[in-house]
Amino acid sequence: MRNQRKYDREFKINAVKLYQESGKTLEAVGKDLGIPKTTLYGTYCNRAFVLARP
Numbered sequence: 001m002r003n004q005r006k007y008d009r010e011f012k013i014n015a016v017k018l019y020q021e022s023g024k025t026l027e028a029v030g031k032d033l034g035i036p037k038t039t040l041y042g043t044y045c046n047r048a049f050v051l052a053r054p
Helices: 007-023 026-033 037-045 047-052
Strands: none
Touching: 007 026, 007 037, 026 037
């Protein structure tokens, strides 16, 4: 069984901001953060949800 990592709200918000402001690809930002690009893509696609949550 694999350990599933949990990322807190602040990490997700910062990851989205980094992607939007850096001009880097999802793959490059994911590599910088040590997360799979698919995880970052999922966060990016759901950014409105992530940013709107209290």
